[in-house]
Amino acid sequence: MKKQIDVMGSGLIGSLVSIYLAKRGHEVNLFERRVDMRKNRISAGRSINLALSDRGFRGLAGAGLQDAIREIAIPMYGRQIHHMDGSQSFQPYGKEGQAIYSVSRGGINMRLMELADQYPNIKIHFEHRCVEVDPKSAKAKVLNEASGEVVERTPDIVIGADGAFSPVRHSLQTKTDRFDYSQTYIESGYKELVIPPDANGGFQMEKTALHIWPRKSFMLIALPNLDGSFTCTLFLPFEGEVSFSKLNTDQEITAFMQEYFADALPMMPGYLEDWHANPTSSLSIVRCNPWNYKDKVCLIGDAAHAIVPFYGQGMNCGFEDCVVLDELMESLGDDNWTEVFNNFSRLRKPNGDAVAQLALDNFIEMRDKTGDPKFLLRKQIESRISKENPSFLSLYAQVTFSPHISYAQAYQAGQRHDHYLNELASIEQVMDKWNTPEVQSIIRDLLSAE
Numbered sequence: 540m541k542k543q544i545d546v547m548g549s550g551l552i553g554s555l556v557s558i559y560l561a562k563r564g565h566e567v568n569l570f571e572r573r574v575d576m577r578k579n580r581i582s583a584g585r586s587i588n589l590a591l592s593d594r595g596f597r598g599l600a601g602a603g604l605q606d607a608i609r610e611i612a613i614p615m616y617g618r619q620i621h622h623m624d625g626s627q628s629f630q631p632y633g634k635e636g637q638a639i640y641s642v643s644r645g646g647i648n649m650r651l652m653e654l655a656d657q658y659p660n661i662k663i664h665f666e667h668r669c670v671e672v673d674p675k676s677a678k679a680k681v682l683n684e685a686s687g688e689v690v691e692r693t694p695d696i697v698i699g700a701d702g703a704f705s706p707v708r709h710s711l712q713t714k715t716d717r718f719d720y721s722q723t724y725i726e727s728g729y730k731e732l733v734i735p736p737d738a739n740g741g742f743q744m745e746k747t748a749l750h751i752w753p754r755k756s757f758m759l760i761a762l763p764n765l766d767g768s769f770t771c772t773l774f775l776p777f778e779g780e781v782s783f784s785k786l787n788t789d790q791e792i793t794a795f796m797q798e799y800f801a802d803a804l805p806m807m808p809g810y811l812e813d814w815h816a817n818p819t820s821s822l823s824i825v826r827c828n829p830w831n832y833k834d835k836v837c838l839i840g841d842a843a844h845a846i847v848p849f850y851g852q853g854m855n856c857g858f859e860d861c862v863v864l865d866e867l868m869e870s871l872g873d874d875n876w877t878e879v880f881n882n883f884s885r886l887r888k889p890n891g892d893a894v895a896q897l898a899l900d901n902f903i904e905m906r907d908k909t910g911d912p913k914f915l916l917r918k919q920i921e922s923r924i925s926k927e928n929p930s931f932l933s934l935y936a937q938v939t940f941s942p943h944i945s946y947a948q949a950y951q952a953g954q955r956h957d958h959y960l961n962e963l964a965s966i967e968q969v970m971d972k973w974n975t976p977e978v979q980s981i982i983r984d985l986l987s988a989e
C-alpha cells in the first residue's frame with residue numbers, strides 16, 4: 540500500500556527520511572519553511588560545520604551518499620587541546636585511523652536535497668511553513684510564505700522533521716492526550732567566530748583535529764572547513780562572573796579573548812565583527828513521548844529529541860532514526876503503520892534520552908576535564924586497556940565508532956566503566972603498577988562486567 544506522506548522540514552533529517560520513503564515507492568511532499576538554499580546562498584542554519592561519525596555515515600549509506608560525503612569531509616583524529624599556558628596536547632579519539640569528520644551543514648543538506656529532487660515521487664515545496672496538524676486525521680495546514688495562502692493538506696501520514704521548535708510536535712502536545720513534553724535550556728549559550736585561511740589559503744592550525752580551548756566553565760572549539768578556515772564556537776554562560784552578560788564593549792570582548800584565548804586571537808582578525816554580527820544563541824534539550832500518534836503522525840530528528848551539541852551526535856542520531864524507521868518498515872511491512880510508528884517511538888525514545896544525557900556529560904568533559912591531569916590519567920588507563928584487550932570499547936568508541944551498539948547500551952557501559960576506571964585512577968602510580976595483582980584484578984572485573 541503506497542501512501543501519500545507529507546514531510547515537514549527539509550533539513551538534514553527531513554531530506555534523508557524523504558529519500559528512504561521514496562525508495563519504498565511512497566509519494567512524498569516535502570515542505571520547507573525557508574527558501575531553497577541551493578539558489579539563495581543563505582546560511583543553512585546555526586552551526587556551519589558539524590562532526591559526522593559512524594552512525595551518520597550508516598544513515599547516509601542507505602541513500603548511497605556515504606562516499607560522496609566522505610569526499611567533502613575532513614577527518615579529525617582527535618582533540619587538539621590548547622592549554623592556558625599556551626602549550627598544546629593531542630588526545631586521539633580512537634585507534635589509529637579512527638576519526639570523526641567535519642562536514643559543512645549546508646553542503647550535506649544541499650546534497651541530500653539534490654538527491655531527493657532526483658526521485659519523481661518526491662516534490663519539495665520551499666517557502667511553505669507547516670502551521671498545524673490534526674493528529675487524528677493527518678490533515679495539515681501549510682502556509683505559502685510567498686503568496687500568504689494557506690494550503691489544506693490531506694495526506695495519509697505526516698512526518699515532523701521540523702527541528703527543535705517543531706510545530707508538528709506542538710500539535711501533538713496540544714491536540715492529543717497524555718503527550719509528555721519538556722524543554723530545558725542550559726545556562727550556556729554559543730557564538731560563532733571564524734579563523735580564516737592564511738595568506739596562501741592554507742590552514743592556520745592542524746587541520747585534522749578538533750581544537751578545544753577548555754576553560755572550566757566555558758570553552759572555545761574549532762572545526763576545519765575545506766576552504767582552509769575554521770568555524771569556532773564559543774560556549775559561555777549567559778550570566779555570571781565570566782559570561783556573555785559581562786562582554787558588552789569592544790574593550791571587554793578583546794580583554795576576554797586575550798586573557799583566555801591568547802594563541803587563537805592572532806588568527807582571528809575579524810573576531811569583533813563576527814562577535815557583533817553573529818547572534819548569541821541558546822541551547823535547549825527537548826524530550827517528548829510518544830514520538831507518534833497512531834499511524835498518522837510521527838516525529839523524527841530534533842523534533843523528537845533536540846540535544847545539546849557536545850557529543851556531536853544530534854545529526855548522527857537523526858540519521859540513525861531514518862535507518863531504524865526503514866528497518867521497521869522492512870520488517871513490519873508498509874501496511875502496518877501503527878506498529879511501525881509505535882515500535883519506532885518505543886525503540887528510539889530510550890536512545891534519545893541516553894544521547895541527551897551523554898551530550899550533557901560531555902560538555903563537562905570538554906570544557907572542564909580535557910585539561911585536567913586526573914582525567915588524562917583515566918584516558919591513559921582506558922587506552923592501555925583497549926590496546927591490550929581489543930574487544931574492550933570505551934564509551935567514546937561505543938557512541939562514535941560502533942553504530943551496532945545503541946546509545947542506551949553505550950550509556951550503561953559508560954556508567955560501569957566509570958566505576959572501575961575511577962578505582963584504577965585512585966591507585967598511586969597505577970601505570971607503573973600495571974602488572975600487579977591489584978591492578979589486574981580490577982581490569983579483570985571491568986572486562987567481565989562487559
Ligand SMILES: Cc1cc2nc3c(=O)[nH]c(=O)nc-3n(C[C@H](O)[C@H](O)[C@H](O)COP(=O)(O)OP(=O)(O)OC[C@H]3O[C@@H](n4cnc5c(N)ncnc54)[C@H](O)[C@@H]3O)c2cc1C
Pocket residue numbers: 547548549550551552553570571572573584585586588589590591667668669670700701702703705706729772839840841842848850851852853854855856857
Ligand atoms: C552549535 C551546534 C553544533 C552542532 N554540532 C553537531 C555536530 O557536530 N554533530 C551532529 O551530529 N550534530 C550537531 N548539531 C545538531 C544538529 O545540528 C541537529 O541535530 C540537526 O540539524 C537536526 O536536523 P533536523 O533536520 O532534525 O532539524 P533542523 O536541522 O533544525 O532542520 C529542520 C528544518 O525544518 C524547517 N522547518 C522548521 N519549522 C518548519 C515549519 N513550520 N514548516 C516547514 N519547515 C520547517 C527548518 O527551516 C529546517 O530546514 C549541532 C547543533 C548545534 C546547535
